[in-house]
Amino acid sequence: MRTAFLLAAMGAALALSGCGDKGANGGAGNSATPSGSPVAAVAAPAGTSWSETIAASPEGGFVMGNPNAKLKLIEYASYTCPHCKEFAEHADEPLRKYVDTGKVSYEFRNFVRDPLDITAALIARCGGKDPFFPLSHQVFGNQDAMFQKIQSVGDKGYQDAMKLPPQQRFARLAELAGLIDFAKTRGIPEAQARTCLANFKEAETLAAGNDAGVKKYGIEGTPTLILNEKKLENANTWPLLETALKAAGA
Structure with a gap:
C-alpha cells in the first residue's frame, strides 16, 4: 500500500477493507506456527515489572x-479496524x-488504513513510549464514539478537512472526531496534541511503515500477528493467539 494513497483525501465512509476477519490473517509470507520446548521465566529487575518496561523499536513500534x-x-493493527478493537479488548490483560x-x-x-487512522495514531503516540499502551487501548475503546462523531459531520466536512495544508488536516480531523478532547482528558495538553497532529513527517513515517510490513510479512489485513518473525495464520483472536504462544513454549 503506497504512502501517497494513505495521505490522499478519502470519503467519510470508513471502508472495512484491510480489517481482517476473525481467525484469519491471510496473505503471503512465512505462516508456520513457532513451536518448541517450554521457555523459562525471567524475573524483571527489582521494583519493576516487564509489562511496564516499554521501549521504542527501530521499526517505529513500541515494545x-x-x-x-x-x-x-x-502485532500490526489499525485504530479504525473493529476486529483490532475486539482483539485489544480481549487480549490486553491476559497478554x-x-x-x-x-x-x-x-x-x-x-x-x-486511512487518514482518520493516522490521526488516532498521532494522538496515541503523542505522549511517547511510557503511556503508549494504556492510551492505545483507550483509543480502541473510543472507536465507536470516534466513528459516530466523524460520520456526523458528513462527507463535506471530512473532505474540507482533507483539503487543508498537510500540517493542519490531521488537527482538523481530530477536532471533528473528538480526539482533541479525548487527549486532554487523558493528560495530553491541547497544545501538545496539536503539535503532534501537525507533525506531517510522522504521518508519512506511519504510512511508510505499512509498505515495510507488506514487503517483509505480506500483510493484507489487521490485526496481523508475528511470532519470532513468523506470521501466524488463524491466530488473531485471543484464544487462538494463546494457543500459539503455548505451543511455542510460553
Missing part, C-alpha cells in the same frame, strides 16, 4: 517486556500476564 524475551510477538513472565515481549506497530 512491552523483556528485551531479551525468547518469544517476540508483533500482559504472559509479558510479565519475561518469556514474551509484545510490540505494537500501527498499520494505518
Whole structure:
C-alpha cells in the first residue's frame, strides 16, 4: 500500500477493507506456527515489572517486556479496524500476564488504513513510549464514539478537512472526531496534541511503515500477528493467539 494513497483525501465512509476477519490473517509470507520446548521465566529487575518496561523499536513500534524475551510477538493493527478493537479488548490483560513472565515481549506497530487512522495514531503516540499502551487501548475503546462523531459531520466536512495544508488536516480531523478532547482528558495538553497532529513527517513515517510490513510479512489485513518473525495464520483472536504462544513454549 503506497504512502501517497494513505495521505490522499478519502470519503467519510470508513471502508472495512484491510480489517481482517476473525481467525484469519491471510496473505503471503512465512505462516508456520513457532513451536518448541517450554521457555523459562525471567524475573524483571527489582521494583519493576516487564509489562511496564516499554521501549521504542527501530521499526517505529513500541515494545512491552523483556528485551531479551525468547518469544517476540508483533502485532500490526489499525485504530479504525473493529476486529483490532475486539482483539485489544480481549487480549490486553491476559497478554500482559504472559509479558510479565519475561518469556514474551509484545510490540505494537500501527498499520494505518486511512487518514482518520493516522490521526488516532498521532494522538496515541503523542505522549511517547511510557503511556503508549494504556492510551492505545483507550483509543480502541473510543472507536465507536470516534466513528459516530466523524460520520456526523458528513462527507463535506471530512473532505474540507482533507483539503487543508498537510500540517493542519490531521488537527482538523481530530477536532471533528473528538480526539482533541479525548487527549486532554487523558493528560495530553491541547497544545501538545496539536503539535503532534501537525507533525506531517510522522504521518508519512506511519504510512511508510505499512509498505515495510507488506514487503517483509505480506500483510493484507489487521490485526496481523508475528511470532519470532513468523506470521501466524488463524491466530488473531485471543484464544487462538494463546494457543500459539503455548505451543511455542510460553
